[in-house]
Amino acid sequence: MxxxxxxxxxxxxxxxxxxxxxxxxxxxxGNAESGRLYSVNWCTECHSVEPETAGIGRFAPDFSAVAKSPSTSASGLKAFLRSEHIHMPSYALKPAEVDDIVSYILSLRRK
Ligand code: HEC
The missing domain is CATH 1.20.5 (Single alpha-helices involved in coiled-coils or other helix-helix interfaces)
Incomplete structure (x- = not known):
């Protein structure tokens, strides 16, 4: 036994x-919950990444505002996150991380 x-x-x-x-x-x-964790850890220095904190981003657009913009699309976000930006650090995000973050940002549309 x-x-x-x-x-x-x-x-x-x-x-x-x-x-x-x-x-x-x-x-x-893309897993929106891990995307939320990546965003909280990596992006809050400049962006407000959660609806609750909208308006406190320093000079970068709030993720909830990005989500609700009519011009925002999954493919557009993916292309943005995979390319280099003057005002944003280059994160060299892995494709799965990009998918997670995009899934998270788009999930904010419903909030
Ligand atoms: C050092 C500051 C800084 C950090 C950190 C940062 N960003 Fe940004 N981000 C900006 C600025 C400034 C803009 C707007 C200007 C531009 O488009 O270059 C921007 C724009 C964006 C946009 C485009 C918004 C639109 O209007 O379409 C997305 C999406 C985005 N950031 C995602 C992220 C993600 C995801 C992270 C974390 C992995 C991140 N950013 C980290 C400064 C930052």
Whole structure:
């Protein structure tokens, strides 16, 4: 009976990993929650990245305003984030990080 807890545990881990599968599959289209974390960590120096803080960005546009601009599109944001900018540091973001951030910015449209 000593094995019992271990078996139960491995079943629990298996179930947990199975539950994570949809999340992994989603990452190719961008995960808005990790995009939010990247944005909070990397972009708040200049941008307000969350609707709650709109208006406190230093000189760069608020992400919620970017999201709501009619000219904003996923492909436009991706192109912007993959290219170099005079006023923005070059982050050399990985494609998955760009997808996550774009997914996050676009999620602000609904807020
Ligand atoms: C050092 C300041 C600074 C940092 C840090 C910064 N930005 Fe910016 N960003 C700017 C400025 C200034 C602009 C507007 C001028 C421009 O387009 O170059 C801008 C513009 C943008 C735009 C275009 C907005 C529009 O009107 O379409 C996006 C998208 C953007 N930033 C995303 C990001 C993301 C994502 C990060 C973090 C990974 C980031 N920025 C970090 C300064 C910054």
């Amino acid at each position: 000593i094995m019992r807890p271990a078996v139960t545990l491995s079943v629990a881990v298996g179930t947990f990993l199975a539950a994570l599968q949809p999340l992994a599959a989603q990452s190719s289209r």
